[in-house]
Amino acid sequence: MGEPLPKRIQRIWLISAVIWIIVLGGATWLISFLTPRWHWWPWLPTVALIFSVIVGLGLLVSIPYRYRFTRYQLSNLALEVQSGFFTRKFEAVPISRIQNVTLTAGPLLQWQHLQAVTIETAATSHTIDGVEPTVANQLRDQLLTLAQEARDE
Amino acid sequence: MNRLHPIAILVFSTAVLKQLGFVFLLGVSNSLFRGQWDITTIVIGGELLVTLAIATWRWFFFRYQITPDTITIERGLFAKKTSHIPRHNIQTIQQRQWFFFKPLHVLELQIETSGHDSSKPEAVLPGVPESVLAQLSLPATTPFSTPDPEVRYAINPTDLTEYALTSLGVFPILAAIFWLFGRLDDLLPKTWFRQAQTQLLALGVFVLVALGILFLLVGLLISFLREIQRYYHFTLQKNDQQLVTERGFFQRNQVSVTTTRIQALRLNQNVLRQGLKITTIQALTASSAAADEQDNDLVLIPVIKTPIALPTIKGFVDWVPDQLPASTSVPKNTRWRYARNVLVGNAVALAVIFAILWQAQTVIWWVLALIWLAIAGSLGFYAARQGQMGLSDTLLVAQVGHLFGRTRYLIPKNKIQALEIRQPILLRHQLAHVVINVRHGNSNQIVRVNYLPKAFAKAVWDWYAPTLPNKNLD
Numbered sequence: 001m002g003e004p005l006p007k008r009i010q011r012i013w014l015i016s017a018v019i020w021i022i023v024l025g026g027a028t029w030l031i032s033f034l035t036p037r038w039h040w041w042p043w044l045p046t047v048a049l050i051f052s053v054i055v056g057l058g059l060l061v062s063i064p065y066r067y068r069f070t071r072y073q074l075s076n077l078a079l080e081v082q083s084g085f086f087t088r089k090f091e092a093v094p095i096s097r098i099q100n101v102t103l104t105a106g107p108l109l110q111w112q113h114l115q116a117v118t119i120e121t122a123a124t125s126h127t128i129d130g131v132e133p134t135v136a137n138q139l140r141d142q143l144l145t146l147a148q149e150a151r152d153e
Numbered sequence: 154m155n156r157l158h159p160i161a162i163l164v165f166s167t168a169v170l171k172q173l174g175f176v177f178l179l180g181v182s183n184s185l186f187r188g189q190w191d192i193t194t195i196v197i198g199g200e201l202l203v204t205l206a207i208a209t210w211r212w213f214f215f216r217y218q219i220t221p222d223t224i225t226i227e228r229g230l231f232a233k234k235t236s237h238i239p240r241h242n243i244q245t246i247q248q249r250q251w252f253f254f255k256p257l258h259v260l261e262l263q264i265e266t267s268g269h270d271s272s273k274p275e276a277v278l279p280g281v282p283e284s285v286l287a288q289l290s291l292p293a294t295t296p297f298s299t300p301d302p303e304v305r306y307a308i309n310p311t312d313l314t315e316y317a318l319t320s321l322g323v324f325p326i327l328a329a330i331f332w333l334f335g336r337l338d339d340l341l342p343k344t345w346f347r348q349a350q351t352q353l354l355a356l357g358v359f360v361l362v363a364l365g366i367l368f369l370l371v372g373l374l375i376s377f378l379r380e381i382q383r384y385y386h387f388t389l390q391k392n393d394q395q396l397v398t399e400r401g402f403f404q405r406n407q408v409s410v411t412t413t414r415i416q417a418l419r420l421n422q423n424v425l426r427q428g429l430k431i432t433t434i435q436a437l438t439a440s441s442a443a444a445d446e447q448d449n450d451l452v453l454i455p456v457i458k459t460p461i462a463l464p465t466i467k468g469f470v471d472w473v474p475d476q477l478p479a480s481t482s483v484p485k486n487t488r489w490r491y492a493r494n495v496l497v498g499n500a501v502a503l504a505v506i507f508a509i510l511w512q513a514q515t516v517i518w519w520v521l522a523l524i525w526l527a528i529a530g531s532l533g534f535y536a537a538r539q540g541q542m543g544l545s546d547t548l549l550v551a552q553v554g555h556l557f558g559r560t561r562y563l564i565p566k567n568k569i570q571a572l573e574i575r576q577p578i579l580l581r582h583q584l585a586h587v588v589i590n591v592r593h594g595n596s597n598q599i600v601r602v603n604y605l606p607k608a609f610a611k612a613v614w615d616w617y618a619p620t621l622p623n624k625n626l627d
Contacts, residue, residue, distance in 0.1 A: 041508075073621055075618075075620035075621055076620065077618075077620045078618040078620055078621050080618065080621045080623070082625075084575075085578065086577070086578055087575050087576065087577050087578065088575065088576040088578060088581065088625065089573060089574075089575050089576075090573065090574040090575075090576075090614070090623060090625065090626070091571060091572070091573045092571065092572045092573075092614065092617055092618035092621060093570075093571045094617075094618070097570050097571065121570040121571055121590075122439065122570055122592040123570040123571070123590045123591060123592040123593070123596070123597035123598070124570055124571045124590045124597055126571065
């Protein structure tokens with residue numbers, strides 16, 4: 001149930017996972033470089049390494065599962081956004097609470113020709129990580145029309 | 154365009170002084186150290202003059218206009234700023250009147266819309282004649298002024314005394330006293346301090362204990378008086394869908410809010426008040442005008458006996474039900490998870506502290522750490538026991554336990570901005586967290602009850618978003 005995101009989103013997740021792994025690797029290297037010089041605890045680099053490996057592997061391995069679970073669903077009255085892996089998150093937003101809809105695309109999303117859709121209420125904001133630009137435009141128009149109707153009633 | 158009453162210069166001056174206050178401290182501590190009182194006089198005198206000049210400047214270039222439709226405020230000469238507030242966008246209006254404003258028939262107005270950008274009120278008029286209230290069609294800040302309100306509540310002095318006595322506000326005050334005491338170390342000459350220290354040590358444990366008790370008593374007295382002055386002669390009135398609260402001894406403070414603007418009600422009890430069966434009722438609104446320095450919430454009823462809390466507030470807010478819907482609690486066999494989560498967090502924090510201080514050999518630290526963890530764990534159990542949620546057709550009721558207290562929220566369905574169900578992957582067959590989002594002030598109030606039965610989470614989902622079938626929760 002619900003619409004899945006385009007398959008290409010997985011490439012973006014992969015690249016951001018790789019970026020994270022580079023950052024973690026850099027931090028681990030820095031720790032092992034500084035530990036003997038600044039006399040930190042000798043076990044610190046090992047802990048940092050184990051931590052980075054677990055987080056890095058977790059990021060990589062979870063991508064297909066995350067993909068399976070990241071979905072959205074739109075009815076005439078409400079929007080649902082599902083996300084998360086270790087903790088699954090189901091968010092429901094009634095259309096009548098929507099204040100504005102924003103489409104954004106960072107460099108990675110632009111490269112894959114995708115757009116993220118962010119929906120804001122008076123209190124919260126909810127993001128669909130990436131959809132085809134045509135779908136994004138269609139979603140935006142649909143949400144705004146429905147929201148207008150809901151308000152007029 | 155009108156100018157404010159000149160008394161506003163005084164209000165502006167205090168604001169400027171708050172920013173320049175440290176110059177005073179410098180001057181005074183300098184004189185204590187070196188005895189150069191003449192320089193201090195010059196510094197402080199100069200500061201006062203500068204303050205007065207800035208305040209007068211601000212007052213002179215501050216102009217306002219109130220018409221039935223809009224409020225216009227113009228500020229500054231070099232950086233000129235003009236703001237317009239449409240009357241129908243106003244969420245809350247707050248009137249304050251210091252006791253010395255009263256003979257002048259002047260008051261301070263704070264006006265708030267639900268605009269997103271700042272935590273400050275959109276308009277502050279620190280000295281306007283009482284007659285502008287008529288222009289805004291508001292009741293005046295004199296107690297019992299409104300001839301016959303539809304409903305009226307006045308605080309009961311015994312309840313107020315109980316309330317002030319059970320305030321946990323003594324802890325921050327104690328912390329402040331100890332902090333000041335620590336600061337003395339820096340401010341006073343070292344020789345004085347060392348003398349005082351040796352004398353104290355000579356007097357021994359007995360005096361130290363007596364001193365501790367003295368601090369506690371002073372702290373209690375301060376917090377008691379503070380609460381009494383804050384809610385002195387508190388009243389709540391309803392006129393034509395407007396709720397008006399009024400309170401305060403030195404400064405009368407009056408807030409008006411339209412009932413339709415209320416996002417949710419919040420019933421608060423700390424542990425002591427739970428024992429005495431007294432409750433505080435607050436309203437969450439979409440603006441922060443209700444805020445004063447201490448609490449960000451509009452207090453509708455500071456203290457009331459718990460059994461009559463609901464029937465009383467029902468007279469003011471019509472969507473309050475006669476009886477609360479049945480609630481689902483956090484199942485008994487999962488309460489340990491709350492305690493575990495608190496313990497894990499605290500244990501990590503303690504481990505970091507131990508690693509940094511490197512005090513692992515000292516027994517006393519281990520004992521302190523164990524006591525800390527025991528308290529944290531039992532607070533976790535307490536929070537788990539309070540956690541519950543229930544539904545009726547149009548209302549959601551949630552109770553959340555927190556540090557030394559519990560809070561019950563009454564939220565109309567149409568004020569819930571978004572619902573979130575969270576399922577930890579290992580518990581996805583039994584339990585789920587339910588998160589409710591409500592607009593509060595300029596941000597989001599999260600009402601979250603963890604580890605509720607999955608079937609209940611499903612019921613909340615179907616209640617809130619019946620058009621979105623969710624098989625994952627079956």
